Amino acid sequence: MQKVSDYVKEHIGFTVIIKEYTREQDIKELQHKIDAMPFTLSTEYITKEQAAENLQNDLGEDFIEFLGYNPILPSIEVHFKSDYLHNDSIAIFEKDITRFHIVKELYYQNDLISLVNENVKKISLYLMIFCMLTLLITILLINNTTRLLIYSKRFNIHTMQLVGARPSFIRKPFIYTGIKQGITGAVIAILLLSAGLFYISTEVPAIVSFDDIYMLSAVFLFLIFIGIFFTTLSTYFSVTRYTKMRSSDKIHRG
Numbered sequence: 001m002q003k004v005s006d007y008v009k010e011h012i013g014f015t016v017i018i019k020e021y022t023r024e025q026d027i028k029e030l031q032h033k034i035d036a037m038p039f040t041l042s043t044e045y046i047t048k049e050q051a052a053e054n055l056q057n058d059l060g061e062d063f064i065e066f067l068g069y070n071p072i073l074p075s076i077e078v079h080f081k082s083d084y085l086h087n088d089s090i091a092i093f094e095k096d097i098t099r100f101h102i103v104k105e106l107y108y109q110n111d112l113i114s115l116v117n118e119n120v121k122k123i124s125l126y127l128m129i130f131c132m133l134t135l136l137i138t139i140l141l142i143n144n145t146t147r148l149l150i151y152s153k154r155f156n157i158h159t160m161q162l163v164g165a166r167p168s169f170i171r172k173p174f175i176y177t178g179i180k181q182g183i184t185g186a187v188i189a190i191l192l193l194s195a196g197l198f199y200i201s202t203e204v205p206a207i208v209s210f211d212d213i214y215m216l217s218a219v220f221l222f223l224i225f226i227g228i229f230f231t232t233l234s235t236y237f238s239v240t241r242y243t244k245m246r247s248s249d250k251i252h253r254g
Helices: 002-010 024-035 048-059 063-067 087-097 110-152 154-162 167-203 213-243 247-252
Strands: 013-018 040-046 075-080 103-107
Touching: 002 075, 002 110, 013 024, 013 087, 024 040, 024 075, 040 048, 048 063, 075 087, 087 103, 087 110, 110 154, 110 167, 110 213, 154 167, 154 213, 167 213
Parallel strands: none
Antiparallel strands: 013 075, 013 103, 040 075
């Protein structure tokens, strides 16, 4: 979610419009000063000619021939680092940049920035709730599946108790089986997650990158840990429950 948020924020542009007849050298000096600012991610100097060509491509017609001159001013396109895309940083940047005598104005979509920040907070909250619910459902499914498995082996547990097996000895093979199932489930989850991430990386490479080995390794290890932990825990308590039951309860109630 953080990468998606950063990707969206870093693609919101601020246009520093330059006054007409400004020397190109002065514009490039201003661009270097903007690049040196702590919140700047990237800048691009757009000449009058480039701006006119871009607009002609968007409109599909030659407006310069119709007007007889090029009314578009040169500009510098600025992109902020995602951490600085909030009202305080924007206000500081606007105050600093408009002090330069070659700057005519700073143009940006304030409503869009506010909307992005609000939606990122909402989506983060919804995503956290969804993850919590998914985790809860997963735990319940693991617990119910484990209990059914132990229930089907209740006669084996009873037989081992009759020959004097200790609870720890009885639990051991079931826990090993639970660990194997947890690893298997984690591997399946990792394969499905990898397929999903690969698809996203082909569509939007900036959001997901398989070069981030540490992050992916941490996620995969976490999935394996979760799989082993919950299956082992559920198996332990389910088997312990049966070893403490009376024989009649074990056979009839399960």
